Amino acid sequence: MDNIDKRNRLDDEPFNFRVTKDNTVFLDYYGSQVKVLKGTEAEKFLKKINAAENTTQEQLIMAKITGNFKRGNERKI
Template structure:
């Protein structure tokens, strides 16, 4: 299940925080300078917004996860 099937949603509050949810469940609230940077980047494209929101929540693959299998490290 990817971002296309289960996208993030966000709401920007009057106080400048970004409330991020997914599947109707609140995931994280981003505040302060981090929220202002995120707000400045949101709105360019839906795909880019999804990546930004995933990074803000920590639900982002960084490419260093092991993919299974049995091998020596």
């Protein structure tokens, strides 16, 4: 775990998620929606999140699922 987040960016907890009644998962990055998970993809995500031992592991799971979405040209809201 120490080699994964060398700059400690996950300590700020930039990722958040919301689950709807029909188990649709919305992943947010600093309050902006970046990914929507439905069906089996959402079920797998929720199992991983429930198995996480702490918030840093939860943040890492969300970071891996969102993938490489940042390119450096995003506007600040």
